[in-house]
Amino acid sequence: MSIILDKVNYIYGQGTAYETYALKDINLEIKDGQFIGVIGHTGSGKSTLIQHLNGLLRATSGTIYYNGEDIYTEGYSMRALRSKVGLVFQYPEHQLFETTILDDVCFGPMNQGLDKNAAQLRAFEALHSVGIPEELFDQSPFDLSGGQKRRVAIAGVLAMKPEVLILDEPTAGLDPKGRDEILDQVAELHAKQHITVILVSHSMEDVAKYVERIIVMNQGSVMYDDTPKNVFRYYKELEQVGLAAPQVTYLMHELQEKGFPVSCDATTVEEAKQEILSVMRS
Amino acid sequence: MLRDITIGQYYPTGSVIHRMDPRVKLFGTLVFLISVFAYKGIVGFAIVTLFLAALISISKVPFRYMIKGLRAIMILMLITALFNLFLTPGEVLIQVWKLKITKEGVMSAIRMAIRLTYLILGTSLMTLTTTPNQLTDGLEKALKPLAKIHVPVHEISMMMSIALRFIPILIEETDKIMKAQMARGASFDEGNIIKKAKSLIPLLVPLFVSAFRRANDLAMAMEARCYCGGDGRTKMKPLRYQSLDYQAYAVLILYLALLLALRVVL
Ligand SMILES: Nc1ncnc2c1ncn2[C@@H]1O[C@H](COP(=O)(O)OP(=O)(O)OP(=O)(O)O)[C@@H](O)[C@H]1O
Ligand SMILES: [Mg+2]
Numbered sequence: 219m220s221i222i223l224d225k226v227n228y229i230y231g232q233g234t235a236y237e238t239y240a241l242k243d244i245n246l247e248i249k250d251g252q253f254i255g256v257i258g259h260t261g262s263g264k265s266t267l268i269q270h271l272n273g274l275l276r277a278t279s280g281t282i283y284y285n286g287e288d289i290y291t292e293g294y295s296m297r298a299l300r301s302k303v304g305l306v307f308q309y310p311e312h313q314l315f316e317t318t319i320l321d322d323v324c325f326g327p328m329n330q331g332l333d334k335n336a337a338q339l340r341a342f343e344a345l346h347s348v349g350i351p352e353e354l355f356d357q358s359p360f361d362l363s364g365g366q367k368r369r370v371a372i373a374g375v376l377a378m379k380p381e382v383l384i385l386d387e388p389t390a391g392l393d394p395k396g397r398d399e400i401l402d403q404v405a406e407l408h409a410k411q412h413i414t415v416i417l418v419s420h421s422m423e424d425v426a427k428y429v430e431r432i433i434v435m436n437q438g439s440v441m442y443d444d445t446p447k448n449v450f451r452y453y454k455e456l457e458q459v460g461l462a463a464p465q466v467t468y469l470m471h472e473l474q475e476k477g478f479p480v481s482c483d484a485t486t487v488e489e490a491k492q493e494i495l496s497v498m499r500s
Numbered sequence: 501m502l503r504d505i506t507i508g509q510y511y512p513t514g515s516v517i518h519r520m521d522p523r524v525k526l527f528g529t530l531v532f533l534i535s536v537f538a539y540k541g542i543v544g545f546a547i548v549t550l551f552l553a554a555l556i557s558i559s560k561v562p563f564r565y566m567i568k569g570l571r572a573i574m575i576l577m578l579i580t581a582l583f584n585l586f587l588t589p590g591e592v593l594i595q596v597w598k599l600k601i602t603k604e605g606v607m608s609a610i611r612m613a614i615r616l617t618y619l620i621l622g623t624s625l626m627t628l629t630t631t632p633n634q635l636t637d638g639l640e641k642a643l644k645p646l647a648k649i650h651v652p653v654h655e656i657s658m659m660m661s662i663a664l665r666f667i668p669i670l671i672e673e674t675d676k677i678m679k680a681q682m683a684r685g686a687s688f689d690e691g692n693i694i695k696k697a698k699s700l701i702p703l704l705v706p707l708f709v710s711a712f713r714r715a716n717d718l719a720m721a722m723e724a725r726c727y728c729g730g731d732g733r734t735k736m737k738p739l740r741y742q743s744l745d746y747q748a749y750a751v752l753i754l755y756l757a758l759l760l761a762l763r764v765v766l
Contacts, residue, residue, distance in 0.1 A: 234511075234565065274679045297685060305683040313680040315705035325702065329685030360709065374684060
């Protein structure tokens with residue numbers, strides 16, 4: 219069970235004066251249960267890539283297989299695909315529209331064909347899991363703060379119980395606490411329900427902390443696709459394409475240059491701490 | 501999906517027409533519109549067609565791209581043609597039940613269809629070769645004399661340029677919201693009319709909210725930069741006629757004179 223992208227290309231505005239080659243020959247396999255980070259500078263094609271995974275954009279050429287089935291074959295239900303691959307867009311709070319928060323979160327489950335009660339049950343669960351208190355459920359979503367709106371919008375996708383959850387910069391513009399809360403909840407979902415998670419992020423720290431595999435996008439192509447440790451070894455190359463390694467990686471490199479026998483593999487503060495402690499003890 | 505709308509879009513090719521002063525192009529469009537309705541006879545028609553074809557080829561905008569805009573008004577054209585076809589009195593060609601197709605009807609249907617097509621092609625040639633900013637600049641300058649009689653020329657052109665600027669933004673926004681709702685299982689083309697109308701709510705509500713938010717932000721940003729209307733405002737790139745523009749005016753006047761002369765002679 220997996221998503222496979224085979225030689226996927228995508229061109230925006232084909233046949234007009236504004237053609238943009240947004241994806242170039244992408245080959246990827248996304249295995250079940252993985253927690254994947256997608257990084258890349260602005261305009262590198264991250265959002266374009268993830269919109270292919272649930273069929274919102276149709277590849278200009280190439281094929282995508284979901285659980286072994288070609289999603290572009292005649293009669294393949296895109297709607298069913300979209301309820302299995304949940305996509306939370308950049309700034310998802312701009313898509314809220316219902317009169318109450320609960321109704322808005324129910325929108326997805328109802329489209330899946332659930333009845334009102336079952337949908338509300340799902341909505342309750344999803345809103346709880348993103349930390350929205352129950353007394354807000356009957357309020358208008360437009361009266362919430364930006365961070366709360368973001369959570370409600372994420373709950374709107376979680377309530378559909380997707381097998382694959384894709385988040386496009388879910389923490390942009392949130393405070394550090396809200397950021398950690400949302401990502402911790404996603405990590406918990408991943409751990410407990412074994413769903414596949416794809417996280418698009420500009421924060422190297424977040425990516426290093428949560429994911430097990432990083433896909434680096436550069437000008438529409440996959441530049442690296444490996445574990446965080448291996449990817450951040452290329453921190454010099456990453457800098458050249460407008461990215462960076464986590465702060466602690468730089469710290470470890472400096473320590474090494476100053477003559478401390480630390481290894482430079484640490485990508486999170488916790489790992490760095492362990493590494494430094496073990497070097498100091500020995 | 502919504503990106504196929506080409507009306508009012510700019511298509512950069514850097515041709516001679518693109519480099520002309522927007523006032524020339526506004527005047528040119530007016531001249532062309534007059535000529536489309538004023539030509540007479542097959543010779544006149546040939547001249548108008550040649551003129552349009554020449555302009556299109558000089559502009560370097562692909563013809564295929566130009567006629568994409570025509571599709572939008574296909575319905576309007578069909579209805580006009582049908583009315584002309586059946587309701588023009590004259591020599592009867594075919595009669596089906598009470599509907600009569602007359603020779604005059606056929607002629608006027610064809611004439612009308614041609615006129616409408618040329619009209620659209622002519623105006624889209626202007627918008628395809630002129631950025632919205634140039635267009636409103638040109639309009640503001642051309643209408644400047646009206647400011648003497650207290651017509652708020654600057655404000656009107658400012659509103660126009662903002663409105664034009666918002667069209668692509670709103671199209672993009674619509675695209676984004678549609679996709680976001682489709683990711684939540686919404687579909688916009690299923691069921692009967694009532695169902696379809698209902699399915700638009702998840703699209704329209706966020707769209708209006710965002711349009712108001714953007715308008716508000718824009719107003720704030722303009723005030724923060726001390727915008728206070730047109731009095732005493734100067735331009736970074738004031739419009740100035742080049743020799744190219746005078747030549748273009750000469751060509752336009754010649755063209756119009758030729759057509760009007762033909763009309764008198766024939
Ligand atoms: N709707 C669109 N129409 C035309 N071009 C587009 C559209 N969306 C994106 N592009 C272009 O495609 C390229 C990739 O854009 P994309 O949105 O995938 O980047 P991204 O990696 O998500 O960037 P960011 O980090 O800013 O979100 C860019 O060059 C962009 O200009
Ligand atoms: Mg993006």
